[in-house]
Amino acid sequence: MQHITNKVAYITGGTKGIGFGIAKVLLEHGVKVAISGRNPADLARAKAELGTDNVLAIQSDVIHFDDEVKAVEEIAATFGQLDVVIANAGVGRFAPVDELSLEDWNTMIGTNLTGVFHTMKASLDQLKKNKGYYISIASLAGTNFFAGGAGYNASKFGVVGFTQAAMLDLRNHDIKCTTIMPGSVTSNFNDHVPSDADGWKIQPADIGEMIVNLLQMNPNVLPSKIEVRPTKTS
Template identity: 75%
Template sequence: MMQNIENKVAYITGGTKGIGLGIARALMENGVKVAISGRNIQAAEVAKQTLGSENVLVLQADVRNFEDEVRAVEQVIKTFGKLDVVIANAGIGKFAPVDELTLEDWNAMIDTNLTGVFHTLKATVDQLKQNKGYYISMASLAGTNFFAQAAGYNASKFGVVGFTQAAMLDLRSYGIKCTTIMPGSVSSEFNGHIPNEEDAWKIQPADLGQIVVDLLKMNPNVLPSKIEVRPTKVK
């Protein structure tokens, strides 16, 4: 039994580019009202123009700051009257051998990728309980597959996977669904990359957007709690 998601309200952190922007576009194409946040309000305004709609709410918020998330959620409620879907997507990557990884880079990844995911859920959970909503965290295959020069990034993404799966068990009695999506190589601006034609083999942001749409439309009795996504081919 497919669910109608038209007029649902979604909040996406890190929604100004890449995966977050791809998810925003896919949701809007399916009639969902969308709010996107980022640390840079100018980038958020550019993203709004890219989406080509006045119906998207753009917000300046840093997921490392819990008060920012609380204010962002308050603005979503003020604008749209409710909140049904939360996509915790904001994330960064700093890569170096563990003996060379700086304290600053370690803290930035843990604070953004892991603590930020908690902040986003903490700020939205009351609305999710009220509306039997859906919480989706964007992890990575790096959340189960460790690799060299990624100790900090692996730690943060392993944490996101564990956090979201435990949250799923805590919250499903309220009718809240929780899923973590774990992409492999994605064509995005992550870590300063500029998407180009050589990225055609990679997962595209629109592909992940479609996965989110499919999750939201799924029978309410079914919960894919953890989804690994890989490119069909390796370059």
């Protein structure tokens, strides 16, 4: 089993939902964590709730490559290294394709797909240096299409394809790449407010524990694509 104490992880979209849940679990396992988001108030709240000096909160919008470059530079300057990158930032806008606006399409593709590329591109030097791990949070919507999901499906199908191809490109640099494809998760996605009614869903901490398992796995083993569903439906 690989030791992960004192490794450094960067989580985009880390102020709430899945990203925040991952951050909490990694901190419990001794990992130093940087989280990013677009909203300064959300970043301040998340950092306060995580309540440790081993957290760095960075304002960054993954749509903008320069933001991600600056984020990685700040992480390396603060913690001295970057070992794990978790591309989690995502948005959803759902409408039939004939009603889907250009703005909503561009926001989803820019955040969910191009943002994943920006985060990887900005962090590659650190990942190569530290024989790191890159994890994208996709969705079962990246393999199962549905009405009203044309833009979201396109972005998540793209994330799955991108991460799998990148895995082949980067494994000879000793960089592991995995895409995780969750089904229903209790989160704040699309302005949802979690409640007791979400108890049947995957919890953000479950995704965090899955990532811990990946990081602790034998270096010769690579689960490159993981589909995960709730045990039961509501």
